[in-house]
Amino acid sequence: MEPEELTELALEAAVAAGAGYADARWVREETEGLTVTDDRVDDLEAEDSSGLGVRVLVDGRWGFAASAVLDPARVRGLAARAVEVARASAVLPGEPVRLAPVEPAVAAWSTPVASDPFAVPLARRVELLLAACDAQRTVAGLAHAKATVDLWRRRTVLWSTEGARLDQLVTQTGTGIEAVAVGDGDLQQRSWPNSFRGQFQAGGWEVVEAADLVGNGPRVAAEAVQLLRAPPLPERVTTVILDGQQLSLQVHESVGHPLELDRILGMEAAYAGTSFVGPDDLGRLRYGSPAMSVTADATTPGGLGTFGFDDEGVAAQQLPLVAGGVVAGFLTSRETAAMAGGGSSGAMRADGWGSMPLIRMTNVHLEPGQGTLDELVADTPDGLLLSINRSWSIDDRRVNFQFGVEAAWEIKGGRLGRLYRNATYDGRTTQFWGSLDAVCGPQAWVVWGVPNCGKGQPFQNARVGHGAAPARFNRVHVGVGGPHG
Amino acid sequence: MTAFGSERLLEVAEAALGTEGADDVEALVYRQAGGLTRFASSHIHQSAWREDLWVRVRVVVDGNRVGTATVHAADPGAVRATARRAAEVARTMPPDPGYPGMPGPAAYPEAGHHDDATAAADPATRAGLVAGVVRRLPDGVAAAGACETRELEIALANTRGARAAGATTAASFSILADAGSGTGWAEATEPALADLDVAALGERAARKAVDSREPRDLAPGTYPVVLEPTAASVMVQWLGWLGFGAKAYDEGRSFLVGRLGQRVCSPLVTIVDDATAADTIGVGFDFEGVPKRRVTLIDEGVAASLVYDFRAATGHGVEPTGHGLPAPSAEGALPMHLSMLPGQTPLADLVAGMERGLLVTRFHYTNLVNLMDTTITGMTRDGTFWVEDGRVAGAVRNLRFTQSILDALSSVRAVGSETELAAEDGYGAARAPALAIDRFAFSSATTF
Numbered sequence: 001m002e003p004e005e006l007t008e009l010a011l012e013a014a015v016a017a018g019a020g021y022a023d024a025r026w027v028r029e030e031t032e033g034l035t036v037t038d039d040r041v042d043d044l045e046a047e048d049s050s051g052l053g054v055r056v057l058v059d060g061r062w063g064f065a066a067s068a069v070l071d072p073a074r075v076r077g078l079a080a081r082a083v084e085v086a087r088a089s090a091v092l093p094g095e096p097v098r099l100a101p102v103e104p105a106v107a108a109w110s111t112p113v114a115s116d117p118f119a120v121p122l123a124r125r126v127e128l129l130l131a132a133c134d135a136q137r138t139v140a141g142l143a144h145a146k147a148t149v150d151l152w153r154r155r156t157v158l159w160s161t162e163g164a165r166l167d168q169l170v171t172q173t174g175t176g177i178e179a180v181a182v183g184d185g186d187l188q189q190r191s192w193p194n195s196f197r198g199q200f201q202a203g204g205w206e207v208v209e210a211a212d213l214v215g216n217g218p219r220v221a222a223e224a225v226q227l228l229r230a231p232p233l234p235e236r237v238t239t240v241i242l243d244g245q246q247l248s249l250q251v252h253e254s255v256g257h258p259l260e261l262d263r264i265l266g267m268e269a270a271y272a273g274t275s276f277v278g279p280d281d282l283g284r285l286r287y288g289s290p291a292m293s294v295t296a297d298a299t300t301p302g303g304l305g306t307f308g309f310d311d312e313g314v315a316a317q318q319l320p321l322v323a324g325g326v327v328a329g330f331l332t333s334r335e336t337a338a339m340a341g342g343g344s345s346g347a348m349r350a351d352g353w354g355s356m357p358l359i360r361m362t363n364v365h366l367e368p369g370q371g372t373l374d375e376l377v378a379d380t381p382d383g384l385l386l387s388i389n390r391s392w393s394i395d396d397r398r399v400n401f402q403f404g405v406e407a408a409w410e411i412k413g414g415r416l417g418r419l420y421r422n423a424t425y426d427g428r429t430t431q432f433w434g435s436l437d438a439v440c441g442p443q444a445w446v447v448w449g450v451p452n453c454g455k456g457q458p459f460q461n462a463r464v465g466h467g468a469a470p471a472r473f474n475r476v477h478v479g480v481g482g483p484h485g
Numbered sequence: 486m487t488a489f490g491s492e493r494l495l496e497v498a499e500a501a502l503g504t505e506g507a508d509d510v511e512a513l514v515y516r517q518a519g520g521l522t523r524f525a526s527s528h529i530h531q532s533a534w535r536e537d538l539w540v541r542v543r544v545v546v547d548g549n550r551v552g553t554a555t556v557h558a559a560d561p562g563a564v565r566a567t568a569r570r571a572a573e574v575a576r577t578m579p580p581d582p583g584y585p586g587m588p589g590p591a592a593y594p595e596a597g598h599h600d601d602a603t604a605a606a607d608p609a610t611r612a613g614l615v616a617g618v619v620r621r622l623p624d625g626v627a628a629a630g631a632c633e634t635r636e637l638e639i640a641l642a643n644t645r646g647a648r649a650a651g652a653t654t655a656a657s658f659s660i661l662a663d664a665g666s667g668t669g670w671a672e673a674t675e676p677a678l679a680d681l682d683v684a685a686l687g688e689r690a691a692r693k694a695v696d697s698r699e700p701r702d703l704a705p706g707t708y709p710v711v712l713e714p715t716a717a718s719v720m721v722q723w724l725g726w727l728g729f730g731a732k733a734y735d736e737g738r739s740f741l742v743g744r745l746g747q748r749v750c751s752p753l754v755t756i757v758d759d760a761t762a763a764d765t766i767g768v769g770f771d772f773e774g775v776p777k778r779r780v781t782l783i784d785e786g787v788a789a790s791l792v793y794d795f796r797a798a799t800g801h802g803v804e805p806t807g808h809g810l811p812a813p814s815a816e817g818a819l820p821m822h823l824s825m826l827p828g829q830t831p832l833a834d835l836v837a838g839m840e841r842g843l844l845v846t847r848f849h850y851t852n853l854v855n856l857m858d859t860t861i862t863g864m865t866r867d868g869t870f871w872v873e874d875g876r877v878a879g880a881v882r883n884l885r886f887t888q889s890i891l892d893a894l895s896s897v898r899a900v901g902s903e904t905e906l907a908a909e910d911g912y913g914a915a916r917a918p919a920l921a922i923d924r925f926a927f928s929s930a931t932t933f
């Protein structure tokens with residue numbers, strides 16, 4: 001059956017079973033992940049997953065049912081099961097769900113792709129990754145070289161009983177290299193363009209070409225070997241400059257998540273947690289310094305959180321979250337927007353056919369300031385440049401965080417100096433963002449991809465984007481040599 | 486009786502085996518179906534049911550060119566098309582000189598505990614359990630959490646004659662009780678829903694929440710601790726990820742490099758991996774069709790053994806242990822049914838034996854800081870208490886720990902007599918007892 005036949009049949013069956021509202025979302029996702037280690041293909045995963053998810057409201061209660069195994073009888077059964085799930089939820093009292101209104105959209109949308117990555121022959125992909133590993137292995141002392149390419153293409157057909165008829169095709173591509181040095185009981189790694197399989201963007205093979213894996217191989221490998229000989233970062237309080245890669249995760253964990261309205265309202269309490277931000281903090285809470293402006297933008301070219309419509313059929317939009325350091329907006333759904341008294345921000349996303357949409361970040365950017373990284377370093381008398389994430393952790397209200405990075409360079413008199421290994425920094429969210437005093441300009445601003453954002457029960461994995469340029473923070477505690485406040 | 490049944494799943498797998506021009510073919514079929522009832526602020530807000538079935542086909546051509554492809558479908562036509570795609574991939578891949586072949590037929594151990602009632606549990610059953618717990622909460626306490634039931638069926642067939650099939654069920658209940666300025670947590674997972682004592686879990690979480698009210702500040706520092714099983718299981722799980730796989734060991738990315746056969750922690754610590762244990766959720770074979778074996782990883786404090794997939798075992802000239810992931814795998818073998826063996830001290834006595842220190846219910850958002858010295862960081866959550874003269878003397882605000890797991894396990898003073906199967910935020914699961922540890926490093930604090 002065609003996707004539109006499945007969604008139409010599901011909606012009819014849901015209404016017949018008693019749903020007051022229903023949406024049916026057919027998704028097909030094709031993925032290809034390739035990993036080369038040293039001189040051989042270590043892993044190749046090619047997956048084709050399609051299925052149908054039916055979401056219903058019955059007397060103000062949600063129900064959801066999904067399956068990969070589809071025929072007309074099963075589709076009708078799915079809709080009936082979603083209604084059964086919703087009815088069962090009424091055993092406990094609670095405010096019925098209301099949905100903020102949205103004009104039902106009838107549209108098609110697709111990611112602009114310069115070069116279809118799935119059309120690039122597998123042999124060529126393997127050849128590139130082997131060359132990227134060879135480039136790293138020219139450096140003496142390297143233990144292992146790794147190179148990866150990941151391709152994702154998702155078609156979503158979303159129909160609703162309100163009249164939404166949407167067909168979207170999102171293509172995303174990721175690539176990276178990772179050099180590993182081992183010795184004297186230690187292991188150090190250096191990555192490019194980012195850690196954890198590299199940089200991910202919406203788009204095609206052009207994302208891979210822009211990364212220049214081969215050209216960066218020798219440098220990355222040399223830095224990994226240098227790290228093995230570098231001293232551990234001593235504990236102290238100092239000025240730090242975060243590179244864009246690390247800053248993107250800092251924004252993700254300590255700004256994006258706390259401003260999700262479902263967390264603020266306690267809907268994620270048992271799993272991902274809540275937020276130190278309250279619903280009444282809108283327009284009031286000083287989150288950071290005046291240099292801090294953060295925008296959620298589902299229209300940004302290249303972002304992993306870029307789409308035409310979210311999984312409730314709400315059009316992609318731009319929304320200020322923090323303006324001049326003050327909370328200016330929340331990431332919302334139709335349900336939470338109705339509770340808060342506004343329209344949805346279009347942030348409802350599911351990780352596939354088998355999951356209910358949740359409030360997820362789209363692309364949450366730290367807006368750029370001015371100047372280059374070189375100028376920012378030159379303007380820093382004493383501090384550290386911290387580069388590329390290695391570890392992350394934050395409490396369940398998003399206050400206390402600690403990050404580890406692959407490399408830390410000392411800054412003395414405006415110049416980069418010695419290299420340190422095993423660097424960490426930590427802090428509390430509003431204190432940390434309050435110490436932001438400079439963000440580099442648009443020429444240093446890149447939309448980084450975070451492809452592994454976990455949330456929800458059952459667990460869902462979202463891919464989100466973060467535009468960031470290197471930025472400077474003052475009075476930051478680095479290293480974990482001992483206890484501190 | 487399972488929804489699909491091993492015979493039907495093996496038929497699905499066997500549809501791939503006749504792929505033209507292939508030297509070896511393997512098909513792995515994985516089906517999971519179940520429901521989850523989720524609650525927050527003491528009402529049910531998100532509930533779902535999902536059924537997924539996928540078939541992963543591995544095809545080898547020209548002796549050692551390997552390709553794989555996966556499809557989410559059960560009809561033979563789709564499976565055969567996927568096998569052809571895997572063969573196309575294989576033909577474009579470079580030769581793999583280390584390709585070890587595929588395992589042949591084997592006798593598989595009894596494992597997997599399939600409970601028909603759990604597999605058939607309907608939304609009303611799950612919602613009823615949630616409602617029963619919520620209605621018994623004390624005044625001023627609200628709850629969030631989830632009740633999940635699921636059925637897992639898995640089958641594998643290859644052209645070397647391996648035929649494996651198994652099924653299991655799992656039921657879990659977790660509850661976070663919120664008493665205003667304090668929260669409490671309890672969770673449990675069992676093969677059968679009927680074996681979950683959800684009322685007891687609700688009472689435990691609510692009691693902890695009430696006891697956690699009005700927490701006071703505690704200066705970060707190194708303290709004695711008693712970790713409840715849910716917290717201890719996180720350390721066991723991390724150890725499993727950090728270096729017991731033979732491939733990781735061979736590549737030098739294991740904390741065990743140079744330490745096998747040596748003492749790495751207290752002799753009170755023994756950790757095994759056993760998918761066939763009655764108190765875990767598992768089946769009797771791995772993702773390559775190798776029988777699961779019980780492996781002692783740490784034997785009374787001594788690093789005893791690695792786990793092997795078929796490739797690593799062939800390279801080492803040893804028997805595979807049944808810990809292979811779908812091959813080929815960049816990760817290699819992983820222990821996924823970890824259990825730290827219990828001691829003889831009840832939890833209450835562990836606390837009573839601590840002059841001054843912390844009782845920790847649960848960890849949150851742990852992550853690796855340094856692989857080679859097994860340092861992880863994370864937060865305490867949902868019940869962190871100061872203990873004075875062996876008695877709980879009130880709640881403290883949550884703390885961040887940054888601590889080497891092996892160092893912590895080296896200062897274990899006593900091991901709890903009861904174990905629990907737990908998972909941090911749903912990632913993996915390990916069975917662990919409570920642990921009394923003399924030195925545990927808390928590096929910073931938070932505000933609640």
